[in-house]
Amino acid sequence: MKAFEVVVARNSRHAVALLAERVPTAKVKVIAGGTDLMADLKFAPSSHAPDVVVDISRADDLRHISMTDAGLSIGALVTHTEIMRSPVIRDLFPALLDAAHTIGAVQTRNLGTLGGNLVTAVPSVDSGPTLVALDARVTLLSPAGQRAMPLADFFVGPRKTALKPDELLVDILIPRENLGKPACFLKFGLRKGQALALVNVAASFWVDWDRNVFVAPRIALGAVAPKVIHASSAQAYLEGRAIEPAAMAEAGRLAVGDAKPINDFRASAEYRRDLIAVLSRRALEGAYALAQSKRSGKVAGGLQASRRGER
Numbered sequence: 234m235k236a237f238e239v240v241v242a243r244n245s246r247h248a249v250a251l252l253a254e255r256v257p258t259a260k261v262k263v264i265a266g267g268t269d270l271m272a273d274l275k276f277a278p279s280s281h282a283p284d285v286v287v288d289i290s291r292a293d294d295l296r297h298i299s300m301t302d303a304g305l306s307i308g309a310l311v312t313h314t315e316i317m318r319s320p321v322i323r324d325l326f327p328a329l330l331d332a333a334h335t336i337g338a339v340q341t342r343n344l345g346t347l348g349g350n351l352v353t354a355v356p357s358v359d360s361g362p363t364l365v366a367l368d369a370r371v372t373l374l375s376p377a378g379q380r381a382m383p384l385a386d387f388f389v390g391p392r393k394t395a396l397k398p399d400e401l402l403v404d405i406l407i408p409r410e411n412l413g414k415p416a417c418f419l420k421f422g423l424r425k426g427q428a429l430a431l432v433n434v435a436a437s438f439w440v441d442w443d444r445n446v447f448v449a450p451r452i453a454l455g456a457v458a459p460k461v462i463h464a465s466s467a468q469a470y471l472e473g474r475a476i477e478p479a480a481m482a483e484a485g486r487l488a489v490g491d492a493k494p495i496n497d498f499r500a501s502a503e504y505r506r507d508l509i510a511v512l513s514r515r516a517l518e519g520a521y522a523l524a525q526s527k528r529s530g531k532v533a534g535g536l537q538a539s540r541r542g543e544r
């Protein structure tokens with residue numbers, strides 16, 4: 234591993250100042266939990282290795298889970314374990330808790346941050362689908378100020394995001410209009426734990442209970458395209474349609490056409506297509522089950538958490 238300088242940021246503004254100072258003349262990387270970056274550094278060819286690493290792990294202003302006028306704001310430094318332990322997230326978005334629980338093992342979840350997970354932008358990123366299905370936005374900070382964009386646009390391709398070298402991801406916002414929107418996340422890997430997703434899916438929608446129809450349906454797919462994508466034709470098909478098992482199954486079939494799964498040593502494209510159809514349908518069923526239990530006043534706690542008996 235090539236030697237590099239480490240500079241420690243006191244807070245997000247300091248981190249951005251350090252980036253502004255160093256980026257013009259050096260290869261600079263940010264480190265949060267380090268679960269991805271340390272592996273990259275170990276194996277990176279020296280031409281790609283950074284000269285400077287800006288450590289943001291002590292920037293406590295990035296560590297919040299807070300309700301704002303705009304919605305639920307989750308700081309980039311919040312770890313997967315903190316997401317799993319957050320009563321607000323458990324109440325409003327149990328699917329996020331389910332997604333966090335599937336990431337690596339305890340040690341990875343204790344160190345790994347939401348921001349780091351999203352910036353790595355691997356197609357199978359497990360935090361991605363639920364947040365995309367909830368129309369989450371990300372806030373980026375640079376010396377020029379702040380800009381925000383939908384998470385779906387932040388992901389550009391495999392390991393590529395819209396982040397500029399002097400920008401820091403500071404928070405992830407789930408907009409106010411989606412607070413409590415029923416959502417469900419499902420992941421299928423080759424093992425129960427410590428597995429990359431062959432396919433991961435999240436679905437969310439509101440229910441118009443008078444007409445029992447889908448309102449603002451979203452299906453987000455991971456690991457089956459260069460980045461996390463909306464299953465746009467499935468979403469368009471469901472909007473305003475009666476909530477019935479046949480409609481959910483058809484949306485699953487349509488979602489297959491929205492994806493571009495690959496053949497690799499883990500699974501064939503054909504197998505992944507079958508998974509997309511099945512998991513999309515099941516995620517819709519899960520979101521509907523959650524909507525029904527919320528309506529009847531039963532406490533929600535995550536579909537997979539309830540299957541594990543952890544509710």
Ligand SMILES: Cc1cc2nc3c(=O)[nH]c(=O)nc-3n(C[C@H](O)[C@H](O)[C@H](O)COP(=O)(O)OP(=O)(O)OC[C@H]3O[C@@H](n4cnc5c(N)ncnc54)[C@H](O)[C@@H]3O)c2cc1C
Nearest residue numbers: 263265266267268269270336337345346349350352359402
């Ligand atoms: C054994 C193991 C198992 C894993 N299993 C899974 C899994 O099942 N699912 C899954 O999705 N991931 C998995 N991961 C990947 C990883 O743990 C997560 O992506 C984690 O959330 C990364 O967060 P981090 O804070 O450790 O990021 P770091 O390693 O610190 O950083 C990752 C990248 O993001 C950049 N970065 C970090 N924070 C910011 C920020 N705020 N602003 C700008 N850039 C930033 C860094 O420069 C770096 O390029 C696994 C990793 C390991 C080692």
